[in-house]
Amino acid sequence: MIGRIRGQLVAIVGEKIMVDVAGVGYEIAMTPTGLADLPPIGEEVVVHTHLQVREDDLSLYGFVDSDSSSLFKVLLSAAGIGPKVALALLSTHTPNELRRAIVTEDAGALSMAPGVGKRTAQKMILELLPKIADAEAEVVSGSGQAQVRQALENLGYRSEEIGEVVTDPSDDVATQLKSALKQLGQS
Template sequence: MIGRLRGTLAVKGAEGLLVEAGGVGFEVLASPRALAEFPAVGESVVVHTHLHLREDGVALYGFPAAEERDLFRVLLGASGVGPRLALAVLGHLRPADLRRAIVTADADALTVVPGVGKRTAQRLILDLRARFEMPDLPELPGAGSLAEVRGALEGLGYQPAEIRGALEGLPADGQVEALLRAALQRLGKR
């Protein structure tokens, strides 16, 4: 696999760049946000890459930092996410914002990405939540047990107003199972 390229930036286009390394020109696809972070044409560049093999071809995706490449690979592991959608997500959300949106079950933050609707956002949250670790999680607003219950209720199709009403007054530090049971009982009475 090609994990990193170090060479000269030969071309910077709308969808990617061309890096000359060792006498070979590598075409690398990248998001517009990532392209803006690379140096000017003619300068030395390091591109962290992911080689994606498909039946119809091979594509090389590039990122200015290894962390973004690793997040790209994590996104590819989610159900229904291909390289184009994963690149779009990283093109619109910085790594910290993506992690925060997943951990706090903030589907609205994910829907700013073209091609990500409410259902896709919820699927991303369900598929990826366990893979993201945030040591500062308790300081994040809404990142406790109630956020997990909120995410579960959204996944079941409840509307935000219904969820707010069901969670109102429940202890933020309770066990997820007990909170979910209590919220479902409240929703069942309506």
């Protein structure tokens, strides 16, 4: 539906932002971490979004990277997990920490998020473990590009920066990583 919005950041109020796109203001709920990664008000911003459609409400949830957005959608696929709880999980943990908690079946870590009790965490693990494990297997068995992207994300680079420098899948992982770090250091 609305997968990404690019426009001028107009306001940040609480845990929501307002993005002006051609004269239309979009109100988007975000995590505190996502809010911290935004440019200053008045600058252009790109936000990956998920449109939640309910009988009486249309809500946009936004993320600064596609990884968080994808994981948000996976979290929503679990029974009993709505957008507010999924956002709370992503506010409490990074995407990698969430995946690790699910794969290692750490209900205690998941229940640290507001709105997630032990029972809900255990149900989440039961439902999401196959989905997360399959995705992790694809990353491990996939091209070296996925490993390089993951390494750069772990070093704090944003998806937009990474996409511009990770290009040659024929090189081994070490060569790709050195090249990417060199290019990122020059920008």
